Amino acid sequence: MALDRRAPEKNPPKPAARGGASVVQLRWKDRFDAALDHHRVSAVDALQRMRRNWLTGLMTVLVIAVALSLPAVLYVVLDNLRALSGHVDGQARISLFLRMDVDERAQRDLAARLAEREGIARVEVITREQALAEFRAQSGYGDLLDALDGNPLPGVVVVQPARVEDAQALHEVLAKEPAVELAQLDSAWLQKLAAMLTIGGRMAQALAVAFALAVLLVVVNTIRLAIESRREEILVVKLVGATDAFVRRPFLYSGLWFGLAGGLVAVLLVAGLVLWVEAPVAALVSLYGSSFALAGLGAAGSLALAAAGAGLGLLGAWLAVMRHLREIEPT
């Protein structure tokens, strides 16, 4: 419909104040509600844009998911190895073979003394007679022993360290005991495993940092392209007085959604992988007669992974926005 040119007063506009020199003032609550509105609109708009460009969106999400799932898988593997080493912790033992001239009494004194020491969980005494009896029963060389003059076996004190990590140090100390002929650490491999797990843990951390950086770069690049493709729109909203926060908001939500979706897909990938190897692992450990069961990320781990994705997405979007939105100014 057109206006009646000759009667413009019929529908006069009503600026906020007489004299016109003031912008309409809004109550802070309305402003707050409006900001919430814009958050909601931006969040939904960002999702709709992802759906419209679903192929590129999907690729971005998958790249993020793969980058997140690699360190997550490493974490799961290490976690399970750690649990496994806990299962066999009790097998870290130091066998102290005593000199032949140490009698049973001295042997028991030594055992009692060691039992008092810190860092030792348990002490077991195997006297020369027990050793002989055991050997006779188990080896089947009883006749051979009969032919020998006296008991050739030494007394043994078996020490179980409280912590497998301390076993090596304890072994060195106990080897210097005067009564000890030979100290043998039974489970050096467990210590090696513990050391390797420490190295593995460090590597997982370094890898996690590297892959987090990769996720960040992917998001920064994606958001940068989004900003570039919406350059005209940004110019227009800046021209009509949009604040930086208003211009930023849709892009920050984009980053958040990409990161969150990547994190959730990564959770699925890790869960799928665990499911995939669960049966073979169970078959393997049953061969060793162990009851060890493979553990996945768990609820807390899954939540943390998804949150890490969302956080990285938001951070990446923020970096991209800080870097590129300022460059787009109407001229």
Add this chain to the structure above:
Amino acid sequence: MIVFDRVAKKYDNGHEALRGVSFTLPPGEMTFLTGHSGAGKSTVLKLILLMERASSGTVTVNNLNLNRAGRRDVPALRRSIGMVHQNHHLLFDRSVFDNVALPLRISGFRQPDIDRRVRAALDKVGLLGKEKLEPRMLSGGEQQRVGIARAVVNRPPVLLADEPTGNLDPALAAEIMDIFEEFARVGTSVLIATHDLALIARYRHRLLTLRAGELVQDLGGAPAALLDGEGDADGP
């Protein structure tokens, strides 16, 4: 209210767009700004919108000294200015309604208010009933009117227009000028950059003429006198 006080603008490439320009646009006054291409019309508009900053002198808009305005002051300044762009600057992936609603959304209006004000603005420019269309479905003149609706929708104290009637037939141009006059009547400072001489002649409003960056005429006179002045400015 717009005040230019001995404003000069020299661009980085050495081009002197404005030289010692002074004028005051009080509230409620409608003013034409004319001069041929390169005379400095666009620069005046850009300085008011803080798209550019003066090299010397001061520009004051709604009591804000733009020399002292920082980056953070820019959004509020632009929200207090309705600007009709020559090339419309519409968002082509949004409906007409959403385009006109943009300044209101940015200012923090709620939906019921937005509905009412957008309809009122579209009614004024004769586009009520087309709010669901996308700008690309509209003619050039209609797009121009969407831009005008967007400029006036939050009733800003300052209204700027760059060739607002360029794409409009005379009858529509007259209607748009009526809208601008209505705003001036209730206290808005209206500045219209144009070289549409017929338009200037038809309305008896103040006329600022720029030539090579200098304000060579500031007339509030009769259409005949204005035409003479413009003819002068058009000389070599």
